[in-house]
Amino acid sequence: MSKKILIVDDDPGVTYTVKHGLEGLEEGFKVTSAESGGKCLELLQSEDIPDLILLDIMMPQMSGWETYNKIKENLVWKDIPIVFLTARKDQVAKNAGGFFGEDYIEKPFRIPELKQRINKILEK
Amino acid sequence: MHINFSISLKLTLLVVTISAIVIFSLTYVNIQQQSEFFEDAYYEKAFSLTKALDASIQNPDYLNDKQNVQNYIENFTSLNPDILKLSVNIPKENILYIFASTDVDSIDKPSGAYNDLSYEEGAVIYIPDHGENAHRLTMLAPMNLSGNIFGTYEMILSMDAAYNALDTQMRNLILISAISLFAMIFSFLYVLRRAIVKPIIIFRDATKVIGEGNLNKKIDIKSHDELGDLANAFNNMTTDLKNSRTKIEKYNKTLEKLLSQKDEFIGQLGHDLKNPLTPLIGLLPIITEQEKDPKLKEHLQLLTSNAEYMKELIFKTLQLAKLRSSNIQFDIQQLNLKNEIDVVLNRQQPLLKENMIHVENMVNEEILVQADKLRLEELLNNLVSNAVKYTPNENGTIIIDAVKDKHLITVSVKDNGIGMTKEQINRVFDEFYRADKSMHERDSTGLGLSIAKRIVEKHGGKIWVDSTGKGKGTTFYFSLKSGYGKNN
Numbered sequence: 001m002s003k004k005i006l007i008v009d010d011d012p013g014v015t016y017t018v019k020h021g022l023e024g025l026e027e028g029f030k031v032t033s034a035e036s037g038g039k040c041l042e043l044l045q046s047e048d049i050p051d052l053i054l055l056d057i058m059m060p061q062m063s064g065w066e067t068y069n070k071i072k073e074n075l076v077w078k079d080i081p082i083v084f085l086t087a088r089k090d091q092v093a094k095n096a097g098g099f100f101g102e103d104y105i106e107k108p109f110r111i112p113e114l115k116q117r118i119n120k121i122l123e124k
Numbered sequence: 125m126h127i128n129f130s131i132s133l134k135l136t137l138l139v140v141t142i143s144a145i146v147i148f149s150l151t152y153v154n155i156q157q158q159s160e161f162f163e164d165a166y167y168e169k170a171f172s173l174t175k176a177l178d179a180s181i182q183n184p185d186y187l188n189d190k191q192n193v194q195n196y197i198e199n200f201t202s203l204n205p206d207i208l209k210l211s212v213n214i215p216k217e218n219i220l221y222i223f224a225s226t227d228v229d230s231i232d233k234p235s236g237a238y239n240d241l242s243y244e245e246g247a248v249i250y251i252p253d254h255g256e257n258a259h260r261l262t263m264l265a266p267m268n269l270s271g272n273i274f275g276t277y278e279m280i281l282s283m284d285a286a287y288n289a290l291d292t293q294m295r296n297l298i299l300i301s302a303i304s305l306f307a308m309i310f311s312f313l314y315v316l317r318r319a320i321v322k323p324i325i326i327f328r329d330a331t332k333v334i335g336e337g338n339l340n341k342k343i344d345i346k347s348h349d350e351l352g353d354l355a356n357a358f359n360n361m362t363t364d365l366k367n368s369r370t371k372i373e374k375y376n377k378t379l380e381k382l383l384s385q386k387d388e389f390i391g392q393l394g395h396d397l398k399n400p401l402t403p404l405i406g407l408l409p410i411i412t413e414q415e416k417d418p419k420l421k422e423h424l425q426l427l428t429s430n431a432e433y434m435k436e437l438i439f440k441t442l443q444l445a446k447l448r449s450s451n452i453q454f455d456i457q458q459l460n461l462k463n464e465i466d467v468v469l470n471r472q473q474p475l476l477k478e479n480m481i482h483v484e485n486m487v488n489e490e491i492l493v494q495a496d497k498l499r500l501e502e503l504l505n506n507l508v509s510n511a512v513k514y515t516p517n518e519n520g521t522i523i524i525d526a527v528k529d530k531h532l533i534t535v536s537v538k539d540n541g542i543g544m545t546k547e548q549i550n551r552v553f554d555e556f557y558r559a560d561k562s563m564h565e566r567d568s569t570g571l572g573l574s575i576a577k578r579i580v581e582k583h584g585g586k587i588w589v590d591s592t593g594k595g596k597g598t599t600f601y602f603s604l605k606s607g608y609g610k611n612n
Contacts, residue, residue, distance in 0.1 A: 011400075
C-alpha cells in the first residue's frame with residue numbers, strides 16, 4: 001500500500017520535486033500538493049487523510065506555523081505527523097520551545113534523505 | 125604624585141649641589157687670602173717692633189747694664205700682649221748667646237737654632253708656624269744701634285687673636301650661607317611647583333581624562349609663557365580630536381548600518397536561493413542515476429556536482445554572514461577537546477580513507493576548553509578538510525595536538541602537505557581566497573578558513589598559520605579559553 005503524503009509549499013518547484021522524487025521511487029508514495037495553507041486545509045476536508053504532511057514554513061497569507069496550529073486544533077487531523085520544510089533552520093530552532101513538528105528538513109534536500117526521514121516517522 | 129616628586133627632587137639636587145660648590149669654594153678662597161694677609165701684617169708688626177726696640181735702646185752703652193735691658197724687654201713685652209717671647213742675643217766669640225730674654229731660664233745660653241745666623245749681615249728671617257691650635261710667627265732681626273749691628277732680636281708673636289676672629293667670621297659666613305642655601309631651595313621649590321610641576325600635573329590629569337574618552341576636557345593655564353602656549357595647543361588638539369571623533373562615529377554608524385544591511389541582504393538572498401535549488405538537488409541525482417546514455421549521464425553528473433557546489437557556497441556564505449552579525453549567540457560549555465576532535469575525525473573518516481591520510485590525535489585527555497560545541501566541531505572540521513585538501517595522497521599525515529598555558533589552550537593542526545608561501549600565509553583567511561588557484565573550483569568554496577577565523581575570534585581567541593615554506597607542510601594554530609575541570 002502506497003503512503004499518502006501531502007506537500008504544502010508555495011514554490012511549485014519544491015512541490016514538483018517532492019512529488020516526482022518520491023513517486024519515482026520503487027516503494028511507492030502517493031503525493032498530493034497544496035500551494036498554500038488554506039488549500040491544505042481544503043484538501044484535508046475533501047480528500048482522504050494523508051499519512052504525513054510536509055509543511056513549508058514561509059508562505060504568504062497563512063504561514064506554516066498557522067497552518068500547523070489549525071491542523072493540530074482539529075480532532076480528526078491532530079494525529080497526522082507533520083514535517084516542516086524550511087530554508088531557515090534557525091527559525092525552526094527559534095520556535096522549537098513553542099511548537100514543533102515531528103521533524104524538520106532544511107532546503108535544499110536530497111530525495112533519499114527525505115524518504116529516509118519520512119519512513120522513520122511513519123514506522124513509529 | 126610621583127611625577128611631582130621626581131622632577132622637584134632632580135632639580136633641587138642640582139641646585140643644592142651647584143650652590144654648595146659655589147659657596148664652599150668662595151669660603152675656601154677667602155680663608156686662603158685672609159691667612160696670607162695675616163702673615164704679612166704680623167711680619168710688618170714684628171719688624172716695626174724690632175725697629176722700636178732699636179730706637180728705644182739707641183745707645184750701645186746700655187748693653188753694659190744687663191739688668192736694665194732685661195727689665196726693658198720685659199716691660200716692652202707686657203705692653204704688647206701678642207709677644208710670646210722676646211730675646212736679645214749678643215755674640216761672644218762668633219756664637220750668639222742669649223743676653224736677655226722673657227724666657228729667664230735661657231739667659232746666657234747659646235741662642236739655639238738660630239745661633240749660626242750671620243748677624244753681621246743684618247738678615248731678617250720670619251717663620252710662620254700654624255700649629256694645630258696655635259698660629260705663630262718667629263722673627264729674627266738685627267739689633268742695629270747707631271748704624272752698627274750688635275746682635276739680634278728673636279721674637280715670637282702669637283697670631284691667635286687674628287685667626288680666632290677669622291674663625292668666628294668663617295662660622296658666621298657658613299651659617300649665613302646655609303640659611304641662604306635653604307631659603308634658596310625653598311623659594312626654588314616654590315617657584316618650580318607653581319610654574320612647572322603644577323601645570324604638568326594639570327596636563328597629566330587632563331591627558332588621563334581625555335584618554336578615558338572625555339574630549340570636552342580643557343586645560344585652564346593662562347600664563348604667558350611656553351606652558352601657556354602648550355595649553356592652547358593642547359586645547360586646540362582636543363577640539364580637533366573631538367571633531368574628528370564625531371565624524372568617525374558618524375561614518376562608523378553609517379558603515380555599521382550598511383554592513384548589517386549587506387548581511388541582511390546576503391541572508392535574504394541565500395535563503396531565497398535555497399528554494400529554486402531544491403529541484404536541482406532533489407531531482408538531478410535521480411535523473412542522473414536513471415540515465416542510460418553515457419554522454420548524457422556525464423553531462424548530468426556535471427550539473428549535479430555544480431548544484432552541490434552552489435549549495436555549499438550558499439550555506440557557507442550564510443554561515444559567514446551569521447558569524448559576522450553582532451547578535452549571534454554561542455552556547456559556551458566545558459568540552460573535552462580530545463573527544464570533540466575524535467567526533468570530527470570519525471565524521472571525516474570516509475574522506476581520510478579515500479585520500480589515504482593518517483591522522484593522529486595527540487591531545488591530552490584532560491584538556492578542557494570553553495566553547496560552543498557545534499561551532500568547535502565546525503572549526504575543527506574546516507581545519508581538517510583544509511589539511512586534507514593540501515596534503516598529498518601518499519604518506520599524508522595530519523597531527524593534532526594542544527598545549528596548555530595558564531588559561532589558554534593552543535591547538536595545532538599540522539600537516540606534511542604542500543606548505544605555503546609568505547603571500548599565501550598573509551591571505552589565507554581572506555574570504556574566497558584559495559591558496560592553489562589551479563585547484564578545481566568545485567573542490568573548495570574558499571570560505572572554510574574565513575569561517576574558522578570568525579568562529580575562533582567570536583570565542584575571544586586567535587588563529588594563525590605557520591609554514592616553513594613550499595613543500596614543507598603547514599601548521600594551523602588557534603587558541604581557546606581553558607575549561608576548569610576537577611584537577612585545575
